Amino acid sequence: MKIPLSWINDFVETSDLDIHELRRRLDMAGLEVESIIPIGHPGAEIVWEPDKVLTAEVVAVRPHPNADRLVLAEVDYGGEVPETVVTGAPSLQQYKGRDDLHLKVAFAWNGAVLYDGHTEGWVKKRLKPTKIRGVPSRAMVCSEKELGLAEEQEDIIYLPDETPVGVPLVEVLGDYVLDFDIKGPFGHLQSVFGIAREVAAILDRPLRREVLEAASRLDLRPTGEPPFVHLEIADPDLCPRYTATMIRNVRIAPSPLWMQQRLRRAGMRPINNIVDITNYVMLELGEPLHAFDYARLRPLPGEDRPAIIVRRAREGEQMATLDGELRTFDGEMLLITDGGGPIAVAGVMGGLESEVEAETRDILLEAANFDFLNIRRTAQKLKLQTESSARFGKRVDPELAWVAAARAAELMAQLAGGEVEPQVGDLYPRRPEKVVLAYPPALADRILGVAIAPDEQARILTALEFGVERDSEPWQVAVPSFRQDVRRPVDLVEEVGRIWGYDRFPRTLIAEALPPLRRNRALEGEERLRDILVGLGLDEVISYSLIDPADETERLGAAGRLPDYPGEAVRLRNPLAPERSQMRRTLLPGMARTARSNLRYLERIAIFEVGHIHYRVAPPRPEEGFTGVEEPRRLAVLLTGPREGRWWQPTDREPLDYFDLKGIAEALLQRLGLLGRERWTRGDHPAFHPGRCATVGVEGKPLGTLGELHPLVREAFDLPDRPVAVMEWDVEALLEAAELVPPAERLHFVSPYPPIHEDLALVVDEDVPAIEVQRAILKGGYPLVTRALLFDIYRGPQVGEGKKSLAFALTYQSPSKALNEKDAAKLRKRIIKQVKKATGAIVRTW
Amino acid sequence: MRFDELERRYEEAQAALARAETPEALESWRTAWMGRKGAITALTRQIRDLPKEERPAFGQRINEVKAALEAAYEARAAEVKAEALAQELAEGAVDITLPGRPLNVGHLHLTTQTLREIYAIFERMGFEVYEAPEVELGYYNFDLLNIPPYHPARDMWDTFWVDDDLLLRTHTSPGQIRVMRERYPEPIRVILPGKVYRYEQITARSEHQFYQVEGLAVGRHITMSDLIGTLTEFTRMFYGEHRRTRVRGSYFPFTEPSIEIDTDCILCGGKGCPVCKYTGWLEIAGAGMVHPVVLQNGGYDPDEWSGFAFGLGVERPAMMKYGVKDIRLFYGNDLRFLRQF
């Protein structure tokens, strides 16, 4: 919301204050100024230098000796003698030969930098002394465009007659436009006057209120049955008030310069005096107004005066709005209708049919009040946001309708020659109740933690126009009608706090005892996983939770079968884009995409993510706080690229694969005290290479999958043709398992006695998993075999077709004595017996 | 005669020792001269062939020669060892500027690092981390936070809707209701971190997914001054001892009164620049005293309890700290970016 400071100064004096100081005070009180746009002042696009751009007076106009279209203007700029200026201003032509003129203009000496008025767009130009068609000229009289005030270059700008001569123009016409970012539904802050009221309270200065008193100046009287219009509110639940003011015999013309300037500075385009006045009063007071062309309003059948009926639309009813669009309404939208049908969407936009035009003579001025939620709903449904709907949507004071109608009528009388009918139609079916709050001034202390003196509290509330009755405790505080946001005593505390100034508050810490302390073990566990994985050389990524649904179906299912998902996907009703329309049920697509994008720059990717997945399991039950959505945490790891980077000595450039990832998984399990408690079984996840996919469980609970991506899935994610090892595990299951292992059970006794090491090669059938052989060794040699490390796998003629030799390095060690060769031989025998029984293995002899 | 031979042998042995340049050569010298079958030992055996009267002198002389040769041998051996070491060291010299064997070092995501910093600071002030759902009920995200349907305040958040009841939380604030309903009638001091979602086009300055950390304290005598003090401490610890803070009035539907807290602009040091919109200040948190309606909805009687709440950004402080200009770098996961932290 843009507001020129000069306009605020109509109501409260701020011109002695530095603009930045004023902005600071506004910011601090919660009226945030987004930016300050200087006009003419330093910082503006066109700066009106005080010694070069001045107010002046054209005192005489003479013809140019060599050009009909040009004239020589004698301009008094406050110097000893008038300056002769060559100008093409069309409006000066009529004064040729006159020397009794008093035309106030803007005057620029050479050296001033202004916009070039004769070039399209905004081109800056420094004035230079020149000769125009043979006549020397050292200065110019300026147009609005040259001064940066308007886009069109039509004529020079004329200043009001009372303007003094020879003062810097910036003092007369300069300004600062404050662009406010007012958060919240505050109708009372959507206007110049509303802001000025706050400024007066903040600065503790008087507020000039004459602008609110036009009704008494015009001696207007409300009536339910005005002679000039049949007035009716059919749906008072949506229209608390409707006023209709009659202004006859207006002359449609451009509005005066000062009004045009203010409208432009507030971001509105001047149109004609009547439309400009409705906009001007809306900006000034915050009440949206609508001017109907009275002659175009139709009566009800059988009546002669036109009718205005405020009613809900009939389902499917239509009307063309001012912007030329044909709109279709539903039964909850409120319309202004006349005897013939809809003429405006209430509080949103007028209709094309009853628009004020150049020939309009009589104006029926609407100043009404509408239900703010209904206006917002209508504007949203019609996708029609207007200055009017924006204001009504933030709650406008119904009392304001009367005040603003009178102010606009007064301006129409002054600026358009209108005659205001003293009887004003005013239907007011829902008058706001007077709200009086019981306010104990000690409440401010309780909530704010700072004792603000009662006198100071009363001053602040009074300045903001609250009626403060201090005869008893608690105080009785009457809330003004424009403060519909204030309904509780604590709302008054906020008013007191923000005007008094939060920067003056003490800065304390909570004095109370701490609440019962709790740990968040889930988060601690999650962070521990991150630390472990980073320690294993992986980079953490955090992906978008919103994904392309095709990632979970087509792409992960590229090998022909869809993965199982634990529940229904959470899909958005209003996604930004199809690629971001569903909450992920697996971390795999995010990992694959991260790998894909990084492979453009990097050859080796080793990443992990710990994050939530989301899926629906039941319909939501809002009253119970039950969303019906499960959001468990998952852990995913992805490896791809060469095992080692290049270096100046040979490195391992083989691709990272299943076993690299399994090594990471085992290290993770080891750190969690779970290594050896997990079970690896062949997995059948459809996104994985069928021969390189394991399902992992621990302590009887499934953890998830680990393997290499299926080549077709890899291709679907546009990944290169080489192994991509990935795992996705359930974080809760992993951490719960880790919690379940008693710490004492994790610990293995470290024996002081010397171990015996020996190697043992066992030949088994090809399909015997290595892990079973290892288990049999450990079982056979229990408890003295403390380690059975597989260090070689051999296939070939020496062991025979369909067989493989597994070589294990065994460690025998006793916690209570030094083992000897005899003990070792005994153990070896037991082991060989057990592996033969369990796996059919025989000892390989060289 | 025997003496002559002894002296000759002695000289020969000395000469041979001088020619031995390797440990192997030294060893064969020792065998050849001093070993059991060595030349000097052989001379010793000849002592029996000497006339009795010559034996003592010859014996003494041969012992002298032996001792001298032993000493010469030790000295020569030390020399040879030193030469060998010198040569080995010379051969073992490398270009010490060659790069070391590269390790694959893991990195925590910048967001995780920032979150941990925030957790640590608030934990010192007694705040526990509490997590709440991301797919949330509209009822919790809006209604219970004093934002009824069609209320203008809803415009403050552009929302991703799932259906009439469900949405992606637009802020971490609905967690306030959840923690209050769970903990009543205990006093509360929690922070609620997590992802939030906004229907916003993705640009360098805005993301549809980002992190927030909500704070909530509920007690018998909690005040605005406590809120301001707590956030001031946070700012000091997070941004640095010398940062200044200022507090402005603001509006949020679920707090009353509402404030925003700023810190002096890190980029321009408070002089004013485009990032701080020439105010010299950057907003770091929205906050306020918990609205009585919200306390009530959480089960706490606003006449007996009071509380404060605040919402902190996570990416923006990190961006400020490191001068990151594009928020998309966070969840676009460009490892060239993430590996720098």
Ligand SMILES: [Zn+2]
């Ligand atoms: Zn700055």
